[in-house]
Amino acid sequence: MSVDRLPSGRFRARLTINGGKHAATFATRQEAEQWEILTRAQAITGSLPARVTVGEYAGRWLLGYRTAPRNTRVFHETNVKHIVAALGPFAIARVTPSDITRLVNTLIDSKTPALAERVYRTASALFASAAADGLCPAGSPVRSKRHRPRRQRSEHAVLERAQARQVLLQLAGWQRDTALIQLGLGARYGEIAGLTPYDIDLGRGLVHIRRRYSAHGNTVRATKDHRHRTLDIPQILRSPLERLVREAGEPPPLPELADR
Template identity: 30%
Template sequence: MPYDRWHKSRPIDGESTCKEHGKVPTRDHGTGKRWQARWRNREDVQQTELFRTEVEARRHEIKMRSGVDDGSYINPRAGEVRVGELALTWLKGHEHKNPRTYRRHKERILLHVVPTAVGKMRVKDVNASSLLDWLHDRRRLLESSTLRLVFDNLRAVFDLAVDDSLIHKNPCLAKSVQDAKPKRGGGGRANLTLAWEDTERIRAELPDRYKALVDCGRGLGLRQGEIFGLSPEDIDWAHPDGAMVHVQRQVVHDGSFLVYDLPKGGDDEDPKDRWVELTDDVAIPLREHMEKYPPVKVTRPWGSKGGDPVTVRLIFYTREKTAIQSNWFNSYRWKPALASAGLIKPLEPDAKGRRWEKSRDVMMHALRHLYASMMINGGVDVYTLADRLGHADPAFTLRKYVHRVVGAGSKVRIAVRSAYTRAA
């Protein structure tokens, strides 16, 4: 039963009563909230909270005691910590991971969580409305893709709050917030953005030393950084199943600095390396490239700018015999080839800077999509394809990388006709 703070529960005979309630008053009479809810937590320590009415106090007592009984109890005072403080705690737990990834997490937390209104709120006070206000405020500053990453970090912070029993549920998972948050790409495009004929035109327009990059993209399904990090030592020409390529590194940016690193998503426990079949159709132009441009040794740090130096013989490199910087290559080699092939508009002669037409769908990554669709069209199962692409989830491969194939309608007819023929 709730405790009445304003009146004595065991009055002494003869004590005067208050006019308002007809009960013997305590020293707290008329000050603060009258009713005190009492319950014992899971450690059997008494807890209290004040309410204005007896009904509110009784309801809270029942809720707290039920939570203790069924294991869902959350200390009402546990969520007093500020969101920004908890975000910094969450950040500390990621210091041991990839340094480049950690720096990106840190930048998002320090710029877009800690100093904001939500960052200054107590964890237990954050609700769907406050998150909707936060999303509205951040949309004025961030692109949707960046805001989605910041939101994912904030959601992880509230996951920590749930794990620490500071709150019952993550407010980021509220339906209204999920409806308003920036959406990931809704799956791959129905049709390929680069057809085989397009890649032939691009290959023809690229400088000679970069033509074989196209073959590694559409014929091996490698990411751009994996192609830039490819070494002749990664190729097993004598593999019993035929020539194979061991994808085990990429060239990536640590800020403006180029480093070697494991393939995307790799770490010390799971490096995410993989083997991909090397057919003669790709091997021949690759051999011709290496004969004309012999691989050179390039030394870069491993993992981050301050990482240990590692020397790799690179198949693809610049005229200065350095690793290829992706931003430079995209702007000064790939996009000019796209323009010459008629796939994007050429630069305006008097334009300031190199402001190309938006061309994300026809960048080098589109070669991986072409590879994936060719594999499915050729009868390769999605599990094998996911392995060759370096995807942990085959469903992701189907959703993002497989596209409608020209002439597939006739294949549907043939498949149905064959089934009926066999059954006849």
């Protein structure tokens, strides 16, 4: 064992046990000597974390997904390739949050933010499993939400007022009414399609968004609690809504809502 004083004033302790090299830095020489005693004791009792590399552990970890659904298995197998390419030779116990941040930033710069986000999710599961197996004494290095990349939304073209008027002039009937409501309320198409006469309070000038229609699954689903909202009806929309409610007649029974 050797203890060296670094230029920063800290002490670096290095120890070789059964051909495996271990090192750590401490504020005082006494802490470094205590670490040496503890490390030797762990080696004798067999509790010293094995020097398993990220590449070795990733191979074993993927075996646990053999019976998983194919899309889950392929998802992790694809992402693990990027993790192993960057951190494969590293001892899994020595990977730090800075290494994860560097991996994520590299993928954002060289690939896409979407890929970086997927790799981050796989890395989180991989290192959480390693920490549970006792291979990461300091815990999983993927433990801070600030590392998670945010997927950048693509820009969407927005109609100017004059363009919106030109579009409305070319519409008629229910299409024009729907366009007016969407422009006036700022609600999504699925939210407008999920409206019933029960949701429109013309007397108070309010629209309650409680459910949404999914064209993909052809289903009506309850809107999540944190997305329930009440919108004010602009004066320009009163006439279309009054006519739509009047033409709808007696409100039909509310459709059964799918929770999942």
